[in-house]
Amino acid sequence: MKAELGHKFQGLAEFTVSRALASVFWMDEEGKIYYANETAKSVYGYSEEEFKQLSIFQINREFTDQRFRMLWAESKKKGKLHLESAHWRKDGTRFPVEIFVNHLQFEGQAYNVSFVLDITHRKRKEQLLTSVSRATSSTMGVDFFKSLVENITQALGVHMCLITQLDPSEKDMLKTLAYYRDGDFVENTSYHLDGTPCKQVIHEKRPLHQLIGVSSDYPKEVGIEGYFGVPILSRQGDCLGLIGLFDNKPLDLLDEEMEIIRMFSDRAAVELERNMANEKLLDAMWQVEDLKNKLEAENTYLQQEIQGEHNFHEIITQSIPFKALLANLEQVAVTDATVLITGESGTGKELLARAIHDISPRSNRPLVKVNCAVLPANLIESELFGHEKGAFTGAISRKIGRFELADQGTLFLDEIGELPLELQSKLLRALQEGEFERLGSTQTKAVNVRVIAATNRQLEKEVADGAFRADLYYRLNVFPVHSLPLRERKEDIGLLVKHFVQKFGANLGKKITNIPKRAMNALLAYDWPGNIRELENVIERAVILSPESKLELGDWIPKKNVVASVSDFVTLAEFEKRYIMDVLQRTAWRVSGEKGAAKILGMKPTTLESRMKKLGIKRGL
Numbered sequence: 001m002k003a004e005l006g007h008k009f010q011g012l013a014e015f016t017v018s019r020a021l022a023s024v025f026w027m028d029e030e031g032k033i034y035y036a037n038e039t040a041k042s043v044y045g046y047s048e049e050e051f052k053q054l055s056i057f058q059i060n061r062e063f064t065d066q067r068f069r070m071l072w073a074e075s076k077k078k079g080k081l082h083l084e085s086a087h088w089r090k091d092g093t094r095f096p097v098e099i100f101v102n103h104l105q106f107e108g109q110a111y112n113v114s115f116v117l118d119i120t121h122r123k124r125k126e127q128l129l130t131s132v133s134r135a136t137s138s139t140m141g142v143d144f145f146k147s148l149v150e151n152i153t154q155a156l157g158v159h160m161c162l163i164t165q166l167d168p169s170e171k172d173m174l175k176t177l178a179y180y181r182d183g184d185f186v187e188n189t190s191y192h193l194d195g196t197p198c199k200q201v202i203h204e205k206r207p208l209h210q211l212i213g214v215s216s217d218y219p220k221e222v223g224i225e226g227y228f229g230v231p232i233l234s235r236q237g238d239c240l241g242l243i244g245l246f247d248n249k250p251l252d253l254l255d256e257e258m259e260i261i262r263m264f265s266d267r268a269a270v271e272l273e274r275n276m277a278n279e280k281l282l283d284a285m286w287q288v289e290d291l292k293n294k295l296e297a298e299n300t301y302l303q304q305e306i307q308g309e310h311n312f313h314e315i316i317t318q319s320i321p322f323k324a325l326l327a328n329l330e331q332v333a334v335t336d337a338t339v340l341i342t343g344e345s346g347t348g349k350e351l352l353a354r355a356i357h358d359i360s361p362r363s364n365r366p367l368v369k370v371n372c373a374v375l376p377a378n379l380i381e382s383e384l385f386g387h388e389k390g391a392f393t394g395a396i397s398r399k400i401g402r403f404e405l406a407d408q409g410t411l412f413l414d415e416i417g418e419l420p421l422e423l424q425s426k427l428l429r430a431l432q433e434g435e436f437e438r439l440g441s442t443q444t445k446a447v448n449v450r451v452i453a454a455t456n457r458q459l460e461k462e463v464a465d466g467a468f469r470a471d472l473y474y475r476l477n478v479f480p481v482h483s484l485p486l487r488e489r490k491e492d493i494g495l496l497v498k499h500f501v502q503k504f505g506a507n508l509g510k511k512i513t514n515i516p517k518r519a520m521n522a523l524l525a526y527d528w529p530g531n532i533r534e535l536e537n538v539i540e541r542a543v544i545l546s547p548e549s550k551l552e553l554g555d556w557i558p559k560k561n562v563v564a565s566v567s568d569f570v571t572l573a574e575f576e577k578r579y580i581m582d583v584l585q586r587t588a589w590r591v592s593g594e595k596g597a598a599k600i601l602g603m604k605p606t607t608l609e610s611r612m613k614k615l616g617i618k619r620g621l
């Protein structure tokens with residue numbers, strides 16, 4: 001009975017050894033294999049007979065004689081050994097192993113009994129963990145994302161891996177933050193969730209693993225066999241994006257590997273949130289910077305405006321047609337309609353523009369002026385729309401344009417007829433859409449600007465001549481206002497004379513109370529081609545030269561017949577040219593300043609210059 005029982009246990013022990021989880025080998029001092037269990041046969045692919053022909057050196061092809069001897073001696077000394085190594089199957093494939101060795105004496109002979117475990121999976125998991133964590137530990141933001149996809153792809157040997165972020169501005173759109181495919185980074189891209197396994201991951205906020213058949217389930221995934229996607233979740237549980245693995249062969253992943261990738265999705269969430277916070281912060285900083293620049297520019301502009309002398313006094317008139325015009329202005333002022341003021345030079349167009357702004361709901365914001373005749377085309381563009389640093393040679397810093405400066409306020413485009421054709425279309429777009437780009441920038445700016453334009457040109461004629469765009473003309477001409485020349489409102493001359501006498505008298509500390517009838521008649525009789533500006537200049541000189549309280553006009557009062565010196569009949573333009581040249585010669589070609597030709601002609605120096613250009617007047621002609 002006892003012997004029977006012993007026999008049974010021996011059988012059981014043999015059975016246990018032969019079907020153990022580990023491969024079991026017996027080998028002698030030379031490394032020759034004496035015994036291999038059933039497990040070893042199925043793992044290595046050799047039959048019992050074949051094993052008996054083998055030595056350890058076929059099982060571990062990297063083993064050297066010297067190394068085997070060293071390990072034999074050590075196991076003999078300690079009685080046991082524990083090591084990791086690599087073994088080869090019969091088909092030539094290599095796999096990592098963990099080996100527990102027992103040194104035993106059996107029937108007077110020494111053996112090493114090895115219990116060998118295939119640790120392929122454990123190694124893969126360890127490699128994934130160590131390589132990914134080592135590569136990502138010192139990186140942040142985009143570098144972290146890149147490092148992560150590269151290392152996951154390499155550690156798992158998959159076709160591609162990407163990290164995406166949900167686009168907050170477009171539903172179900174993902175943009176890649178890092179994209180690694182076939183051993184290289186691919187340029188970032190955006191894609192829609194439809195037709196991809198990512199849709200389920202994002203919508204259900206749960207990982208998805210599909211071993212095979214991805215391309216037949218998802219039309220967009222051509223050539224893809226296996227997929228694993230993990231959502232990137234914020235602390236609040238919102239889905240920010242995902243990590244996706246795609247393989248063109250079955251994607252056999254261990255639970256631990258999936259867990260590792262999930263773990264890295266948590267770190268990705270932190271990076272993504274940091275990225276988003278940074279972007280928000282940068283955005284806010286840009287806004288503050290923009291606002292600061294705008295305020296600075298506005299301040300500088302207003303300072304210049306204060307320094308530049310403006311006549312903010314009420315408009316002086318008793319002319320009935322001019323009063324009717326002012327009544328119209330009052331009505332349009334409260335709207336946002338574009339106003340086009342036409343009229344001869346010096347008739348008060350700018351004054352009317354300022355009056356419209358001052359009674360409009362925009363009066364608490366600045367009226368920003370641009371004189372289109374003063375600057376060359378390229379500079380007007382940057383003056384109007386601003387520029388970024390480096391937009392052109394000389395753009396050493398960013399500049400806010402007048403359009404932006406006038407946001408919520410009024411933009412006064414003086415001498416609009418002088419605007420070069422190439423800029424007219426840009427202006428039209430800004431007027432129509434309220435949008436423009438700074439020079440050197442692709443970012444579109446939107447503004448809310450009311451535009452008032454003025455010109456002393458006949459724009460309709462300019463349109464017919466092809467010098468002014470018809471569409472811009474119609475866009476500007478929403479509410480046309482024609483400023484009357486002084487000769488059509490002679491009833492205002494007396495009032496204006498008194499007004500200017502008082503103004504300049506006060507400036508110069510003179511109290512002129514007597515305006516002789518003879519002087520007033522001379523002023524009333526004159527035609528005033530330079531309109532109110534000319535009258536203003538004449539009175540200013542008279543006030544300067546008048547010694548007492550009586551206004552003395554002096555010899556230089558404009559004579560009505562000043563044209564008499566031109567004997568032959570010529571065209572008006574020719575006459576204008578000769579007269580301007582005459583004045584220029586007498587002022588030694590000085591255009592601006594107290595003794596300049598512009599002042600004598602009752603024009604702004606800029607207007608005179610553009611007129612000279614138009615008439616072809618050059619020094620030395």
Ligand SMILES: Nc1ncnc2c1ncn2[C@@H]1O[C@H](COP(=O)(O)OP(=O)(O)OP(=O)(O)O)[C@@H](O)[C@H]1O
Binds near residue numbers: 317344347455456604
């Ligand atoms: N009705 C008025 N009452 C008082 N001053 C006036 C009046 N009209 C014009 N002026 C003064 O005459 C001068 C010329 O006016 P303003 O500059 O507005 O003319 P303009 O038509 O815009 O000239 P330009 O076409 O040369 O630009 C300014 O000093 C302005 O204050």
